[in-house]
Amino acid sequence: MKIEAKLFLYGILFFIPVGLVYGFWSDGEAVGTVGIPLVGGLVGMIGGYFALLARRIDARPEDDELGEIEQGAGNQGTFSPWSWWPLVVALAASVAFLAMAVGWWLMAVAVPLGVVGLVGWFFEFSRGQHAH
Structure with a gap:
C-alpha cells in the first residue's frame, strides 16, 4: 500500500498549487478556486488512509522494488462472477x-x-x- 499512498499524497503537491494559481489567474472565480484545492484535500485524505493502512498490513509483492511477478501468484480475493x-x-x-x-x-x-x-x-x- 505504500505506492498507493505516495501516488495520492503526491496529488496534494499538484492540486493545491494549481488551485492557487487558478484562483489568481481567474480573479477568484468561485467554483474552480474552491474546487481544485478541495480535490487536493480529498486526495490527501485518501493518501493518508492508505499510509495508515500500509503500517498495519504486511508488505506486499507490489511494495518490493525487486519483486517478481510470481510473488503475487495465488488467490487475490473472493469474487462472484455470476452475481446479478x-x-x-x-x-x-x-x-x-x-x-x-x-x-x-x-x-x-x-x-x-x-x-x-x-x-x-x-x-x-x-x-x-x-x-x-
Missing part, C-alpha cells in the same frame, strides 16, 4: 439519477430498489439464517 446484484444496484442508481432530471417522485422507486440490491449483494454468500 450489481446489476440491480446499477439500475437503482440510474433511476436515482433519472429522478434528478425527470422528477423527485422517482426516488420512491430508486431507494427501495437500491436497498434490496445492496442487501442481496451483501448477503449473497451467507449461509444459515440469512441464506437465499
